[in-house]
Amino acid sequence: MSTSSHLAHNYHPLPVELATGEGAWVRDSDGREYLDLLAGYSALNFGHRHPALIAAAHAQLDRITLTSRAFSHDLLEPFADRLARLLGPLLDQRAETLVLPMNTGAEAVETAIKATRKWGYDVKGLAPDTATIVVASDNFHGRTTTIVSFSTDPEARDGFGPHTPGFRVVPYGDAAALAAAIDDTTVAVLLEPIQGEAGVVIPPAGYLPAVRELCTARDVLLVADEIQSGLGRTGTTLACELVGVRPDLVLLGKALGGGVVPVSAVVGRGDVLGVLTAGTHGSTFGGNPLACAVGLAVIELLETGEHQRRAAVLGAHLRTRLTAMVDEGLLVARRSAGLWAGVDVDPGRGTGRQVSERLLERRVLVKDTHGQTVRIAPPLTIEQEHLDWGVDQLTDVLR
Structure with missing residues (x-):
């Protein structure tokens, strides 16, 4: 070395x-x-x-790797359709399931923050710049400036201020504290069903169902960060399945790219993701042909349940x-x-x-x-x- x-x-x-x-x-x-x-x-x-993933990447490298979202390509809709069909039955289905492809896990989290805030303003009618999101202590959702603003890890947070407002941190696993943090400005609760970076911390059995019940009662979105826990890791497609909870939005990354290319996505209620319109959010590489080719191969591996x-x-x-x-x-x-x-x-x-x-x-x-x-x-x-x-x-x- x-x-x-x-x-x-x-x-x-x-x-x-x-x-x-x-x-x-x-x-x-x-x-x-x-x-x-x-x-x-x-x-x-x-x-x-993995042979299937490498084969998919090789085949796509001989065709086209990037169009940007200024144009479409022949794998974008199939990727979104297959991912929606895989995950839609596991999510809140009060509206059609939509998929918003990005690149990294942190981008998926940032996308969810933007979408839930805009939903709060456009749908719930909140006054401008008042939306709040409830998060949990010891969380890890990425390392962008907005995300580290609600981290409780000094190593991740200190030295990067001023920190972004609009987040309320409550103890992980404490449903009563979370209920107390929700008010009329709350648009979402953002949680890891199992906290990975914290050391594979599993909440009490009734915690996530209680959070789901609270969110439904208060018209607040439940956003599950399954970037580490999702796509088979916990013996289920999503960790939320372990306790029978259906989030409104789920955040995916890491395994979605099969260890070949960075691929992430926000998947969930169309009435929420639908508030993002042309010009309000985007990504040059998000949903690129190579990412979709590999992502489709990953979805195919998961569809069998093996x-x-x-x-x-x-x-x-x-x-x-x-x-x-x-x-x-x-x-x-x-x-x-x-x-x-x-x-x-x-x-x-x-x-x-x-x-x-x-x-x-x-x-x-x-x-x-x-x-x-x-x-x-x-x-x-x-x-x-x-x-x-x-x-x-x-x-x-x-x-």
């Missing part, structure tokens, strides 16, 4: 330089093989270089193994949903970073968060024997 760099230091990566990848395995520049148990923070739900079922089965196995580690005293706690887990390390056994570095030496890739937590999010295509081998390495490191 190079000892000097002209790269801005906005990340603190583990000391490995990856060169190739296939499925759940990657190789570094020296040819050493590693098991990837992070999967690009769920961007690689289908593994590295990857969701696989995540549920392997996730149950992972949960059993991690629970045994808690019982043995190797871990302080574990939280999991589908093939996604956050484990808390006893400080006496090292920090999350130190555990991640020791696993790197054993050819297993994970990443720490918030000091003592390590996240585990393998590709949904991982073989059980390989998952077990990775957990064995974690067990040995902690022992």
